[in-house]
Amino acid sequence: MTLGQITLFFLTIMAVIVIAMLVHSYLDKKRIMERLQYLKAEYKGEVLQESLFEYPRFYSANGGSGRRFDLFFNVVKVGRQHILYSIYSVTTSLPHSFLLIKKDDYKAIADEARFTEENGGILSGIDPPFQGRSREPKWAEHVYQQKAVNESIQTLDGFTSVQFGPDAIVAGKPYEETADTDPAWVFRSVKTLEKLAQGLEQCPASI
Numbered sequence: 001m002t003l004g005q006i007t008l009f010f011l012t013i014m015a016v017i018v019i020a021m022l023v024h025s026y027l028d029k030k031r032i033m034e035r036l037q038y039l040k041a042e043y044k045g046e047v048l049q050e051s052l053f054e055y056p057r058f059y060s061a062n063g064g065s066g067r068r069f070d071l072f073f074n075v076v077k078v079g080r081q082h083i084l085y086s087i088y089s090v091t092t093s094l095p096h097s098f099l100l101i102k103k104d105d106y107k108a109i110a111d112e113a114r115f116t117e118e119n120g121g122i123l124s125g126i127d128p129p130f131q132g133r134s135r136e137p138k139w140a141e142h143v144y145q146q147k148a149v150n151e152s153i154q155t156l157d158g159f160t161s162v163q164f165g166p167d168a169i170v171a172g173k174p175y176e177e178t179a180d181t182d183p184a185w186v187f188r189s190v191k192t193l194e195k196l197a198q199g200l201e202q203c204p205a206s207i
Helices: 003-043 112-119 137-145 147-154 177-181 183-201
Strands: 046-048 057-060 069-078 081-091 098-102 130-134 161-164 168-174
Touching (some): 003 057, 003 177, 003 183, 081 183, 098 137, 112 130, 130 137, 147 183, 177 183
Antiparallel strands (some): 046 057, 057 069, 069 081, 081 168, 161 168
16 A cells, blocks of 8 residues: 555545444434433423533532432543533532542542542542542531431442532432433432432531
8 A cells, every 4th residue: 555545545434433423423422412401390491512522511500409400421531531520419508619520430630639638638438439538527427427417428329429519419420321310210219319418508617
């Protein structure tokens, strides 16, 4: 093969790969859009998609208990990989915040010092499979140990990270096809997040 033929062959292979990726992304977005439509009856929300390049999202101003609920999708770079995450957000109002990360899914952050500065040091007494961090460790450990809060958190083991406060509880996990938009899974997850929001808001503001 001549150099020109090799170059043309390489470009053809690259074009096929790019087209396959675009088709896969389009089909993913289409499936997500169709599944999100099932949530409208329960939450009286709307499915939004700003452009064909964006993933659809579901938004409800009142959710199931008067709290705003969002379900959206975001591509996150983890090392050399780009992973699509499904992210659930339920509004709350907390004086402080803390973060839970699945121990087995935690990846070392390039700027560990900045990550610790923003999220606080590691909390003691956090049950597996999570590792906790907070800039207000005494408060975070106290509210985590509250029975109702702790029991609800243990049911979130399907998520790889959960950020509590200050204005929302945000839970994320790698997207696993239509299972992550299954109405039964979504309803169960949102009810747990709403229950957690209510329980956390009843905890003292300082310890």
